[in-house]
């Protein structure tokens with residue numbers, strides 16, 4: 001039987017029965033296809049002020065409110081985060097592409113912070129003043145996994161100010177996700193969208209993705 005032709009880059013690791021170790025480059029290529037929200041992770045305190053751009057941020061639980069952040073231990077922000085034991089997650093929206101790139105590495109910390117305006121939440125860590133939402137956190141646990149540490153963070157204060165479309169990172173580019181239309185409850189909208197496109201209500205309404 002002829003194999004189907006493909007123009008896609010091969011992603012080894014295979015779906016055949018025999019387990020084959022997945023190569024790091026293939027894993028990065030696969031992950032580049034996963035669209036993620038983009039956040040600034042900031043810290044301040046005895047370890048100094050520091051921050052970096054992160055997409056590896058995930059909610060863990062609402063009881064108690066807990067999220068996780070994955071940080072490469074080679075990041076210039078790592079030592080300050082660990083020493084301070086506190087961080088703020090500021091979720092980015094349309095218009096934050098430049099600050100996301102600056103916090104994405106190789107820029108002195110003072111230049112990163114000079115590129116935006118900040119406000120201090122209760123924990124004393126700077127939050128981006130026009131973030132879609134900010135989570136002021138205390139780091140409660142830290143686990144090393146490969147090159148990264150997983151920081152488990154208790155959420156102590158929330159702030160939501162920004163009204164922009166969400167910023168996403170997908171296929172190594174920033175994109176934006178249009179906000180849901182106003183009016184109507186989110187579950188009702190999800191149910192309507194599900195009837196329209198045949199999706200399950202829990203998957204939410206279809207939204208428009210466009211390049212930044």
Ligand SMILES: Cc1cc2nc3c(=O)[nH]c(=O)nc-3n(C[C@H](O)[C@H](O)[C@H](O)COP(=O)(O)O)c2cc1C
Nearest residue numbers: 052053054055056070071072075076104105106169
């Ligand atoms: C969109 C985007 C998402 C990123 N996500 C993460 C992440 O989740 N964890 C991480 O450790 N680094 C992440 N990085 C890389 C860091 O932002 C960057 O490597 C970090 O600032 C270290 O650079 P520095 O040592 O020059 O400060 C991301 C970068 C970009 C542009």
